[in-house]
Amino acid sequence: MSRVWEVPVHDSTRVRDARIAAREACGESGLAPARTAAAELVATELATNLLRHADGGRMVVNLVEPPDGTGTSVQLFSLDQGPGIPDVGAALRDGYSTADGSLGAGLGSCLRSANAFHLFSRPGRGTVATARIDPEPAGRGAPTAQLPAGGITVALGQAGDSGDAWGWARSGGTLTMLLADGLGHGPKAAHASTEAVRELRRAAHLPPGEILRRLHTALRPTRGAAVTVAQVDTDRAELSVAGVGNVGGRVRTGESWSSLVTHPGIVGAYFPAQVPVRRLPWRPDSLLVLYSDGLPSRWTPPEDPGLLAHDPSVVAAAILRDAGSPARPVRDDTTVAVLAPDRRTRTHDSRF
Known part of the structure; x- marks a missing residue:
């Protein structure tokens, strides 16, 4: 949203x-x-x-x-x-x-x-x-609700509408996360990215390549967007990622990060004939970060084990905070979304 x-x-x-x-x-x-x-x-x-x-x-x-x-x-x-x-x-x-x-x-x-x-x-x-x-208060004594995905969105110049949007959905044994960067800025860009998230909820049962094709049809009435779709098959412990446009991604497995390459194009305007799908193992220590091009290109992925084991919303916010500075402000609408295995259980880092 x-x-x-x-x-x-x-x-x-x-x-x-x-x-x-x-x-x-x-x-x-x-x-x-x-x-x-x-x-x-x-x-x-x-x-x-x-x-x-x-x-x-x-x-x-x-x-x-x-x-x-x-x-x-x-x-x-x-x-x-x-x-x-x-x-x-x-x-x-x-x-x-x-x-x-x-x-x-x-x-x-x-x-x-x-x-x-x-x-x-x-x-x-x-x-x-x-x-x-949430719309309803947490029950007394109930545990903190944990989510496998989290993200943060800011708008260029602190505007009210961001052209970026992210969302996630479950379908059986699969968990799918999407980040969309609508072309340009303002309400029309926001409309395109928001439509992408809405369509994801109807198409989460499909594999990433098919989701992108369905999004291409849904976004034709809009100005279009760059979109990356990541899907975890929990039964097969596999991550599949496909993207069209300049939404970036990095995945951590073990103690190393690798970059995910997307295909040129615009979902809703120019869709490539073939969209490569990258498949990677999804382990208990894996972490996926999707980000729009408002994030500085040379941002450094976090290495702090305490942060990486934290709630995805915190990881996303820390990446956004650490990637920018008053001397290097964001140059576009910016979104960071993080997908993690369902292992987050703490509200804080108890070691400090």
């Missing part, structure tokens, strides 16, 4: 802006007042922490599909490159604070309010937090 809210948080006035962004996202997704209040609380706490503990950062708000596929959820991201949190486990407990005058309830309230809350921090390198607010 291509609606994006991005708020740089470098002074106290932007805490209110982060809260308003969360409220607007909830209005867009149709969340009830109680869930909207939860999102506003999380946004306020995360933005306040950026000022108190990291000397600023940025909040990003996306719309995503909840685990049950019903309705629309609000995903909040907090990104900073500050001093980091020495003890994440302690920071999540009520009463813990390193700031004078604080009650120390901020991160704990985020953990209680969100349906899924994930936090990753490294001393000297900063912190990434993600919180998902």
